[in-house]
Amino acid sequence: MLRVMTGMVKTDVHDHHLFKIRMRELESLLNALGYRVIERVVQVREKESVDFVFGKGKVDEIREKVKKLNPDLFVIYNNITSKQKWNLERALGVEVADRYDVTLMIFREAASDILSKLQIELASLEKLFPYVKLSASIKYKKMRAGFRGGGEYAYHKQIRALQKRIKILRDKIERLSQQRELEILKRLGDGASIVVLTGYYNAGKTSIFNALTGLEKPVSDRPFTTLSSKYAGIRGENIYLVDTIGFVMDLDPKLIASFKLNLLDIKYSSKQILVLDVSDREELLKIKLIESMRILRDLGKGEDSILVAANKADLVDEPDLRRRVDFIRDILGDSVPIIPVSAMKGTGLRELVDALVRELEIMR
Template sequence: MLRELGESTLARALLAMLRHDVHDHTEWPLELEEFLSLVEAAGFEVVETILQTRMRPHGGFLFGRGKVEEIAQIVAMEDIESVAVYNVLTSMQKFNLQRALGVPVLDRYEIVLQVFGKEARDNVSQLQLELAALKKSYPYIKVTESERLIRERPARLGGRGPGEYAYHAQLRQLRKRIAKVSAELAQYREEHRRRMHKRRELDVPMVCLVGCYNAGKTSLFNALTGADKEVSDRPFTTLASKWAMTGNPEIFFIDTIGFALDLDPELISAFQLNLDDMRGADILLLVVDVSDSFQLMQMKMRSALEILHGTGIDESRILIVLNKTDLVDPEQAAEVADFIDATYGFSSVLVSAAKEWNLTHLTDCIRHLFEVVGVNLVN
């Protein structure tokens, strides 16, 4: 299909998802919608969406062969430039899909990386991102190159051909780069730990804001500390953590990276410096967008709690902050708060960071939780 002049210059993407839980009828549309906003934030215009329901993912292609052919036809007819897959692909699946479709295929891991990459301006974030990308590309290069060598082998007369040497050299290069980036990050991490230790010696308690992107962490951070950081509805504007101290009571607030639904553990593990901030804080405010649908809100909470749990954070140190109450009916907000208190056993506070509603009460709740976890405050 020919594109009209003046049409969007964003790369045209097809979005594909494999649903393997055939009993789930309500979560996948929300997951797909969240993914769509990520793909758009990564700089694509989504022009087609393909869904397949299949109990067992195809080992080689993720999708069944018939579905792959259908996607290939749409890619050709609709002038699609990239395919974004919701599911995390194995290197083999990515390789096979790219060969079958003839366009780049990016999975959720890579889409998130691409979005992160747009925002990463500081050194630490860039290195953490590079490490996450390298971890993904190393096995992929192994697969693509070994496939290529197998195809070329019959033409050769035994022994290693030049292609094979180049392949091993490329892998060696990648391993060297991974080692170098890891070493640099280890240094930054050490320095970061020293700095945290110094702050700890000041005896000022630390509160870290966590939650999914767009929940309003940075807005709340600004409202609580009077800082003026960029607030955005683009995902992941905050990569490296930011610190600010308040007086009366003296508290260090830390604004850190946002989570997304179902983040890959490998990807999360690349952001150790941000995780250190979460681990090092005395308490954590899990900021939740109360204007999301009830189900999406719970899915996001679950995702965030899983990450915090995996990071070794004790649940007793978490306070749930239900933000954006200005966007919902007060009764509805109160019901959500009651539900969360009853279901998850966390205390929650209703606030609006934008309108600065209920922040004094939030500070009281923070003081109370400090007492519970045994932190002394200096006024």
């Protein structure tokens, strides 16, 4: 099993607990990739170091840990710049990645269709390009032998090749986006409504999708089993249900934007079913709810268009379930329908569909 060290620069001095939840989520993603976390480093700073993320003293400390533990990878929770990555890799002598990279690694493993693979490749290259440009520039400037020497030629050739591939991918995805948009508009023109399932990974979105549509999409404990949107009709209703990619904590807006075709589904949806794992600890439930709403608002959706499916209701007792539903309502307000369901047991699903139909009728 590959070995990984994790790190974070915590800039909120008043955060005594949330950062631990963030780190645990990062480490669970790494575990899913087959890494074993062997060390965790957290530094509290007013702001990240421009050059190394961590302060110089902490970098020296991490270097000693790397020498002693010999990890395969050092992953930082903070999103890092190309300059920071370059400097850290030179200083530590180990490959350095950030949370964005880890998410892309998970996506890459989960991708099974051409469309997902195209979007992931584009997101990866757009993330990689500034780093390659920086590292190639430094490397070839040292090698350059006079004006337009071999080093400079190789540098420009590498950059042009990357730019060309990025353009090809963008053009392909744009054509597919236009095709997808026409398909969506045709469905809407036929009088159907589009409803998307959203929420954190492993909340049970795909299980609910299968239960409501009669399909058997793969369900897994691994994160991001669903990368490409899947349309299917809800039995007995003129509603297309769409299973979409799951959220993670602090999901980078650039990464969301990379999945342009998934955004179209949300853009044209009349309603969004926000699936929450109601068996989560209340603190974690609150974090996931607030983060999910932040992402949905960034995508132009809000409380006026969502329903909440409080999934895994069978895993909590009745008084606890009522308290958690009230807890969700306190955050979202009384106007948002909250329906306790269990995708595994099949309970509450009819109530969810009935609530959805009522909400859609109000919109017409």
